[in-house]
Amino acid sequence: MQKELKGAGVKIAILDSGIKSDHPSFVTKPYKGVFLEYNENTGEVEICKDCTDKIGHGTAVYGIINRIVPGAKITVFKIFTDELELDSDTFTLFLEHVSKYDNFDIINLSLGTTLCENVAELNRLCEEISDRGTMIVSAFDNGGAVSFPAALESVIGVDSSLDFKTIRAYQYVENGIVDIVGKGTFQRVAWNDPDYIISQGNSFTCAYITALIAEAIYSGVKGSVQIKQWLKKNATVINSDEAPKN
Numbered sequence: 001m002q003k004e005l006k007g008a009g010v011k012i013a014i015l016d017s018g019i020k021s022d023h024p025s026f027v028t029k030p031y032k033g034v035f036l037e038y039n040e041n042t043g044e045v046e047i048c049k050d051c052t053d054k055i056g057h058g059t060a061v062y063g064i065i066n067r068i069v070p071g072a073k074i075t076v077f078k079i080f081t082d083e084l085e086l087d088s089d090t091f092t093l094f095l096e097h098v099s100k101y102d103n104f105d106i107i108n109l110s111l112g113t114t115l116c117e118n119v120a121e122l123n124r125l126c127e128e129i130s131d132r133g134t135m136i137v138s139a140f141d142n143g144g145a146v147s148f149p150a151a152l153e154s155v156i157g158v159d160s161s162l163d164f165k166t167i168r169a170y171q172y173v174e175n176g177i178v179d180i181v182g183k184g185t186f187q188r189v190a191w192n193d194p195d196y197i198i199s200q201g202n203s204f205t206c207a208y209i210t211a212l213i214a215e216a217i218y219s220g221v222k223g224s225v226q227i228k229q230w231l232k233k234n235a236t237v238i239n240s241d242e243a244p245k246n
Contacts, residue, residue, distance in 0.1 A: 160184030
């Protein structure tokens with residue numbers, strides 16, 4: 001079983017498909033859930049009460065982070081309803097809303113898009129969030145394509161590999177599009193129906209890296225530069241890639 005990491009009080013936001021609140025893995029763990037919806041008539045983001053996960057993906061991501069960093073203060077933002085699809089403009093609005101919702105230490109985005117029509121605007125927002133001291137951790141596309149926001153300079157972009165089988169075993173990539181390559185093995189994750197499934201993917205690797213960064217922040221490491229240095233120092237493998245991030 002994965003050893004717990006220290007992260008008491010670290011504030012983490014998860015943008016995903018919500019959470020199955022009565023899941024047997026964390027039914028007794030208090031959490032905060034927020035359902036964000038875009039009102040096409042007003043062009044504004046609205047907050048709804050029901051954060052129920054109808055897909056399972058958000059439950060899996062929350063389950064990983066909650067299990068490894070049980071002392072973290074996690075807020076789950078439901079941005080997907082029936083499928084994991086969202087246009088880049090709406091996603092940017094949601095991310096901006098979340099960044100102003102609370103002073104989060106980490107924003108976990110186990111998601112991404114290969115077709116981003118507003119890269120410049122998304123990049124500007126991510127840089128602003130990073131400058132305020134919040135780390136954004138985002139998963140790359142499982143198919144190996146360049147995806148956003150993971151490919152942005154101000155974001156920790158996460159890929160996975162079967163070569164790494166534990167949370168502390170990962171590759172740190174210097175000067176590359178990908179920043180971290182971590183645990184990519186099949187694993188048992190919490191889900192909505194059934195309660196558990198066996199799966200793998202960059203989404204779950206992203207959750208592990210978020211947990212590691214929470215430990216770094218708990219130990220006093222602050223700011224994107226210092227956190228990247230911490231990740232490099234503690235990496236199993238360090239690799240230099242000549243392809244720069246956008």
